[in-house]
Amino acid sequence: MRRGVALAGSALGVAVLAGALILLAGDGSPQAARTAGQQQPAPGDPLTPEEVGRASEIANRRHMAGGRVELLYVERDDDKAHEGDRRAAAYFYDYARDTLVVRTVDLGRGEVVAESKAAGAQPPPSRREEVVAAELLLADPRLGRGVRAEYARAAGRPLRSASDLGLRGLIFRGGPCRTHRCVRLFVRLPDERFLDTSRIVVDLSAKKIHTLEW
Amino acid sequence: MLLNLALAAVLAAGTLTAPDSRDAAPCREPYRVDQRLPNGARWQLCWEMRTIEGLTVTRVVYVPKGRRGVGVLRSGALAQIHVPYDSGEPRYHDIGSLGPSAVPLTAADCPGGRRREQTVCVTTRPRGHAHLKDGYGDPGRRRSAQGHELVVLAAYQVGWYTYIAEWVFGDDGSITPRLGATGSLAGYTTTPKHGWPTGVGHRHFEESHSHNVFWRLDFDIQGRSRDVVEQYDFSGNGTKKRTMVRTRLTHEAKAVSAPMRWWRVLDPKVRNGDGHPVSWEISNSDSSRYRGPAEEAFTHHDVYVTQYRACERLASMNAAPRCADSVDAYAGRERLADPVIWVNVGFHHVARDEDADPMPVHWQGFRVTPRDVTAKNPYGG
Numbered sequence: 001m002r003r004g005v006a007l008a009g010s011a012l013g014v015a016v017l018a019g020a021l022i023l024l025a026g027d028g029s030p031q032a033a034r035t036a037g038q039q040q041p042a043p044g045d046p047l048t049p050e051e052v053g054r055a056s057e058i059a060n061r062r063h064m065a066g067g068r069v070e071l072l073y074v075e076r077d078d079d080k081a082h083e084g085d086r087r088a089a090a091y092f093y094d095y096a097r098d099t100l101v102v103r104t105v106d107l108g109r110g111e112v113v114a115e116s117k118a119a120g121a122q123p124p125p126s127r128r129e130e131v132v133a134a135e136l137l138l139a140d141p142r143l144g145r146g147v148r149a150e151y152a153r154a155a156g157r158p159l160r161s162a163s164d165l166g167l168r169g170l171i172f173r174g175g176p177c178r179t180h181r182c183v184r185l186f187v188r189l190p191d192e193r194f195l196d197t198s199r200i201v202v203d204l205s206a207k208k209i210h211t212l213e214w
Numbered sequence: 215m216l217l218n219l220a221l222a223a224v225l226a227a228g229t230l231t232a233p234d235s236r237d238a239a240p241c242r243e244p245y246r247v248d249q250r251l252p253n254g255a256r257w258q259l260c261w262e263m264r265t266i267e268g269l270t271v272t273r274v275v276y277v278p279k280g281r282r283g284v285g286v287l288r289s290g291a292l293a294q295i296h297v298p299y300d301s302g303e304p305r306y307h308d309i310g311s312l313g314p315s316a317v318p319l320t321a322a323d324c325p326g327g328r329r330r331e332q333t334v335c336v337t338t339r340p341r342g343h344a345h346l347k348d349g350y351g352d353p354g355r356r357r358s359a360q361g362h363e364l365v366v367l368a369a370y371q372v373g374w375y376t377y378i379a380e381w382v383f384g385d386d387g388s389i390t391p392r393l394g395a396t397g398s399l400a401g402y403t404t405t406p407k408h409g410w411p412t413g414v415g416h417r418h419f420e421e422s423h424s425h426n427v428f429w430r431l432d433f434d435i436q437g438r439s440r441d442v443v444e445q446y447d448f449s450g451n452g453t454k455k456r457t458m459v460r461t462r463l464t465h466e467a468k469a470v471s472a473p474m475r476w477w478r479v480l481d482p483k484v485r486n487g488d489g490h491p492v493s494w495e496i497s498n499s500d501s502s503r504y505r506g507p508a509e510e511a512f513t514h515h516d517v518y519v520t521q522y523r524a525c526e527r528l529a530s531m532n533a534a535p536r537c538a539d540s541v542d543a544y545a546g547r548e549r550l551a552d553p554v555i556w557v558n559v560g561f562h563h564v565a566r567d568e569d570a571d572p573m574p575v576h577w578q579g580f581r582v583t584p585r586d587v588t589a590k591n592p593y594g595g
Contacts, residue, residue, distance in 0.1 A: 044241030044260035044272055073265045073311070078272075079524035080288060080438060080552075091533075102535055116535035123533030124266055124311040168373055170310050171531060184306075186373035194374055198304045198402070214303040 043084055047076045051086065051107055059090035059103040059112060067094040069101070072126040077104055087113075091123050095205045098179050125169040125183045133169055133183045133202035134162035140209045147187070147195065154189035165189070172201045175212060180205035240273045244330040249364045251338060251385040253593045254279030257364050259287075259383075263333060267291040267527065268312025269368040271381050276584070278387060279592045284484070284492060285436050290391060292379055293430040293541070293556060294529040295372075296513065298506060299400075300408040300422040305510075307531045308372045315370040327365070335367050341384060344593060357595060361385050374398040378575060387587055389494075392579025393427045395563070398571050410565050420565035424504045426513055427578055428529035428541065431555045432522060435481040435492060438552045442482060443467075443519050448474045463553075466545045468515040471498050477517060478585055479553065487589030495585045500578070502560040512540040518556040521548040529556055 041048055047055065052074045060071065069092050077087035086107040093100055100121040104114040125133070138144040138159075151159040159165070166188030173182070181204045187195040201210040239246050241260035250256045256277035262270045274287040295308035316333035323329075327337020341361040349356030364383040369376055376397035382390040399412070402421040409419030435441055443463040448456040456474075469477070480493030498516050506513040512530045518541045520526060525537035526544045538544050541556045561578040568574060 039242070042239065042241045042245075044262070045245050046262045046264075075265050076262065077524075078270075078289065080432075080522065081524065100533065100535055118535030121533045121535055121537075121539075122531065124309060124531075126311065127314050168310070168315060168371065170306055170308065170372075173531075184304075194401070196401070198400075212303070214301075 041086065043086075047074065047086075047088055051088065054110075055088035055090055055105040055107060058105045058107075058110060059088075059092075062112065064092065064094065064101065066096065067099075068096040069094045070126075070128070072123060072129070082106075093123075093181060095181060098181060098205055120179065122171045122173060122181055124171060129183060129204060130167040130169040130185065131162050133185055133204060134165055134167050134187070136202050136204075136207060137185065137187075137197075137200070137209060138162055143200065143209060150193075150195060151189055154191040154193060175201070176210045177201060177203060182210070247336050247364070247366060249336070249338065249383075251362045251364060253344065253359065253362070253385045255385040255387065255593070256283075257383040258283065259366070261330070261334060261336075261366055263313050263316060263331070263368065264291070265311055265313040266309065266533075267293070268309075268316060268370060269334060269366070269379055269381070271366060274383075274389075276383075276387050276587065278588045281588060281592065284587060285434055286389070286494060288432040288434040288438065290381065290389075290429065290431045291527075292393065293428040293527065294426075294512075294531065295377065295393070296424070296426040296428070296506075296510070296530060298424055298426075298504070298510075299402065299404075300424075301404050306373075308375070308377070309528060309531070310370075310372055312370050312372075315372055317369040317371050317376065319369065323369070333368050335365070337365050337367075338362050339365060344386065345591075359593065359595065363390075371397070374400050380579075385593070387584035389582040390579055391429050391431075391557075391582075392577050393425075394575040394577045395425055395561075396573050396575040398573055399565055399569050412565050412567055412570060420569075422562065422564045424502065424560055424562050425578065426504050426558060426560045428512075429557045429559075429580075430527065430529070431557070431582070433479040433494065433553065433555060435479060435494070436484045438522070440481045440483055441479055441553055443477060443479050443550065443553045443555070445469060445477050446475065447472065463519050463550060465550060466521055466548050467519045468542065468545045469517045469519070471501060471503060471516040477519075477555070479555065480585075486586050488586070490586040490589075492587050493585045494587075495583045496555060496557065496580065497583075498557050498559060498580045500559065500580065502562040504560040504562070511542040513558065513560075514542065515545075516558050518542070518545045518558075519550065520544040520554050520556065521550055522552040522554050526554070529558070 055074045072091040075089045077089045088105045090103045099117050099119050101117045103112045106113045148159050168186040169183040172184040182201050185197050199212045245260050248258045258275040260272045264270050270291040272289045275283040275285050277283040298305040318332045319335050324335035327335050341363045344359040344361035347357040362385050367380045369378045375395050378394040380392050404419050404421035406419050409421045412420045445461040447459040450456040476497045478493040478495045480491045482491045484492045525534035529541040532539050557580050559578045
């Protein structure tokens, strides 16, 4: 049976869950064709780890002036107009300017063939952003204390770092996040409970926490 | 009669040409699926675990028994899982980087099949009767067969939920994309008017919510050119007669479901042995048809038809520069030359005691069935 428990002095609540729910982490590069070996990939194959690495390197060659820019991930470009080509889309986000930058890399030619930018476009959070968001949550004096206390109660030992938590992030837009890049986290504790984080939004652009009211 | 049959066979062989199963495969192991089912039907496709959309099937070819293959889908993937709660908040868009959320599967998660790269299962399973026709006492005339289906599936952990995404390819040429939600309930407490009492007594009311699932299907029947979309209605209400009304969608469109309404994608130049255009029919009759507020206009229709644009991938929260944000905006006024179909299937989940815990899977999806792909049932024996 489940019941909601409000954390004293905190906006966090806890949804207590019974039963077996196991959160298994992926390895962060699901699109990488791991077993393709040295063979040339076929047109419909995912990008190989080598291709992902090369696309990142090529996309990063030209420096992006100023800003606070992070590579989110590299996705295979599946545009039918370039059916036979091996192309990759490298997603960058500039948190200072709140701009998404997508660089399209033609792996055959070894160069960036297109670059597009947009303010307000928010692709799903990367694994790294989920951890950064959890770190910001932990850095908040009141909420961080609540998370640590709940973790210690669930695990029987203190929280070492954000990566101890089972994390999944979704983009949140609207409210204070119309222009900023914000995520709402799901935080799973070792005893299978989830913190009630539905009202908590982590603003990655401003590096602060917003508490939603409804 | 015999001559006619022979001619039909020749026509069938001549009209359904490439991609031939003997052509070079467009992808390699472990991304290649080439499955012949017990009745002789065969499906060929590639899969990819994409960072954003997760499991994506591409280059899907159906090879009816004794005939050449016909290309159906260039690609198919989930395009959004929109989860608004009944009190108005929260409202989630569960895509989400689905690729990194994919759950490693065990052998038990993939019975009778083979796991590909830990997160994808490719298997076959029975689907019940394919047909049954009495012989009126003559066992030689009795026809009965059991059907099978090919399943390509992945599961994602998104918060409390585990989503199971299946692409089911039937040995009758049908395609059934469906999504199952399992894992755990959110545990959100609400007032009695927005929830259902779970647990002992009437203390905790679990909040009701919707799962509005969108799929994006890029049909390319024997290549991307010439594909046409039609909507079929059958007028007549409270009367004996029903009259078929065919509407050819020449431009991008937003459509709602209606009784007896369905759509089909056809290539008028690709014909079966009877000279009828090969097509796939789409029905979306099993949706709770959620309609959100004005800022969620993407929920206001059940089927969208848009001209192919590479950057239009998600039904909402699309994240591509120089591209619209949601499917209602994609469906503008463009003339359709290479149509993409978006299907929105809603499920309204009112929790019950049995949902805790783990929550039994609840499914939602739709059917894509062949219409005139073959001149007759090729599996009649």
